[in-house]
Amino acid sequence: MTTSENKPRNVAIVGAGPVGALTAVYLANRGWNVHLYETRPDMRLPENKAKIQNRSINLALSTRGLTALKGTGLALDELIMKSGLPMRGRMLHIGQEGHLVSQDYGVHGECINSVDRAKLNEDLITAAEELNNVKVSFNLTLKRADLDKGTLEFQNKETKETVKAHADLIVGCDGAYSSVRNSLMRYVRLDFGQEYIPHGYCELSIPPKVGTDGKPEFAMDPEHLHIWPRHKFMMIALPNPDKSFTVTLFMPFANFEMIHNESDLLNFFEQYFADAITLMGKDLLIKEYFKNPKGSLVMVRANPYHYKDRCIILGDAAHSMVPFYGQGMNCGFEDVRILDTLLSEFDVKSHKEGESDTSLALALEAYTDRRAKDLKAICELALYNYTEMRHGVTSPVYLMRKKVESWLHLLVPSKVIPLYTMVSFSNRPYSEAYARHHAQGFWLTVAGGIVGLGTATALAVAGWKQRRGLADAAGLLKAAFLTAMQSAQKLVQ
Ligand code: FAD
Incomplete structure (x- = not known):
């Protein structure tokens, strides 16, 4: 009888962001059949790149993220670090004139690493796709899921057609505004909270300068994460392999709303970030400030993260945090590593079709139990670190x-x-x-x-x-x- 045969589990992962792509690799490594669904078009195709660049350009990858990448056994940590730039400390730009003060992150020269977000995501999707039990589909937006039946309904963004799928396990890696989480809420008594902080962010850049040999050079020390702490707000800059810096201005929306025109912007920068104007160049500053969106920062907390042996949410879908500890993605990667450890601990293997799986249900329950206090702690620490970065450091x-x-x-x-x-x-x-x-x-x-x-x-x-x-x-x-x-x-x- 087919129904009692052991079969590889079919898993639907919703969201091919960094966490979804890494989850696909981990679960495929267990021999499970993985289908990764993503609402965006394939960002590896040149024609799609410009359409989808709406999140921060680079981010800081540190030990937890690297450990999880390494845990795939595919040397993904080394792959990502090929283009990562180590930052050994903070470089504070103090006062109007930007007096520089360096603070090392660790006493033994430990570094966090600036990595290109899009490239990291693309590399992980490719790594997943190279495994023969992973399929990736783009342009499919999850609309609803029936967790008991294991059915999912997507809409194709181009054709508007409905696409139906079935899975033994549904994994929600679909970010802070997760649709899987919305479905999960109908099945469990899910405690949920969403909070916007009054601060938003705008991305700017510092281009490379021309070196003495005519080649591009970093305009500031690339071994530091640069911070302009201004008490109520701050600006930071992380280096990129092309020798530019991605700059992020974090401040209350009320302050963004006070800048109406070029002269407001230049007056504001002259008052608070005078040294940065020279580094950015006035024209580029004006162009990017008025062109780039002002992103909001949302915190999401949820508990539990799972439903029986049918569904689990990971990454930002379960715990979106403010970005001030540089841990959002690192923590999401750690989610995946810990889930994998628990699947081994509970000896979750193959699956008898049509039957519920006690070992998987226990593993997912253990995940919620063990992870909840850690996720609560890092969300609080991330918020606390904003005060430290914009004010405490001085x-x-x-x-x-x-x-x-x-x-x-x-x-x-x-x-x-x-x-x-x-x-x-x-x-x-x-x-x-x-x-x-x-x-x-x-x-x-x-x-x-x-x-x-x-x-x-x-x-x-x-x-x-x-x-x-x-x-x-x-x-x-x-x-x-x-x-x-x-x-x-x-x-x-
Ligand atoms: P996401 O990256 O949000 O990916 C979710 C994916 O799901 C997306 O591809 C989305 O298109 C897809 N999706 C959404 N809905 C659907 C649907 N209905 N159907 C199908 N697909 C769907 N973290 C760090 O570790 N270090 C940092 O330095 C850092 N800096 C940051 C700076 C800023 C300004 C911000 C905003 C965040 C920063 N973060 C940082 C946090 C980090 O970006 C997130 O934690 C990380 O992207 C979460 O990954 P994820 O895969 O869980 O979610």
């Missing part, structure tokens, strides 16, 4: 804490790990990183207090001794500072 208290934290991390790496290191350079669960950061916070404040107090005492003693010509003030100060650091170190050990 505060002396913040800088002091960062210094103390870095020193202690070097001295007692098992006890103190900076939050940024845990989030961007490790695969430690986000919720653990979050909890540990808070636990460390108390000790760092105490350690910082001791260092501050020690330094102040040393300064006072040095001043007193110097007035009496008793000792070398600088030497004394150094000794007292080291004593204070050692006390702080003992405290956290």
Whole structure:
């Protein structure tokens, strides 16, 4: 009887963005038959490129994303990193004149990587398509899905025809405004929240400059993610392989709405980003600012992420976050890796057609259980990091804490790990990183207090001794500072 035969599972993945394409590779690696459906046209075809470039041009890929790419066993991490540009720290452009201050991301030279979003997406779709059990269809928009029956209904964007499909498992990787999630809501008591922050973004660029040999060169240091922190808003820039920078201006929509014409724009830039005008060139700035859309930033939270053994949502469909920790896609890639681990843990293999699959249902349930606290944590951290990037990075208290934290991390790496290191350079669960950061916070404040107090005492003693010509003030100060650091170190050990 056909109904009781073990068969490879048929999976429909809706959305061929970065997360959907990676999911296709992972599930195909398990021997499952995968059909990837995408509403956009095939962006690898030159005639379609111009039509679909509406999201940020580059993004930061870090450890979690790279680990998931590597986990495919197809060296996709190496493929993507061929054109990735490592950024070892932030370069702050302080004040109107853009005084430069570099802050390393990690004490051991760890880097995040600027990658071309479109190329990454294209490479992943190609990698999926090269597997003989993956089929990719474009121009198909999911309209509705019946999760119990496993039926999907798409509309062809060109012909307007309805296309029907069937799958044992439906995976929603269709982004923040997910249609699969909308269907899921009708089957489970799904807690759902959507929130727009008052800030939006506009993409601009800094073109390459002409080098002494006539060849294009980067106009700024390419080993940094550049930030112009302006407290209530900020601008950032990431390098591209063609030696340009993609610049993103993040600010409240109310501020965007105050810029009506060229002179408003130039006055605004002269007041806040004068050094950037020189780098961008006035004409390009004006052209791009008025041409490019002002994107909104939405946060989406949902729970649970699955329905029985029939459906799961991953990536932005499950947890759209603000982009300030550079983790949205990295976290989506981690979703896929963790799902794959659970499918192995629960020994989910082939499938008996027409029968429900307990092991898959348990694996999906475990996914919701294990992932929920981590996704909540990273969404909160991403929002918190906006304040840090536009304001915190310029505060002396913040800088002091960062210094103390870095020193202690070097001295007692098992006890103190900076939050940024845990989030961007490790695969430690986000919720653990979050909890540990808070636990460390108390000790760092105490350690910082001791260092501050020690330094102040040393300064006072040095001043007193110097007035009496008793000792070398600088030497004394150094000794007292080291004593204070050692006390702080003992405290956290
Ligand atoms: P998406 O990229 O949104 O892809 C969803 C896909 O589904 C799309 O291709 C869409 O066309 C398709 N689709 C939608 N609806 C349907 C439908 N009904 N039928 C069929 N197909 C459908 N993340 C980082 O990790 N690092 C960064 O530095 C970073 N920077 C960012 C900067 C900005 C300004 C923004 C806005 C985001 C940034 N992100 C970053 C977040 C990152 O872009 C997202 O987290 C990531 O794109 C999510 O991937 P996804 O595949 O889940 O969703």
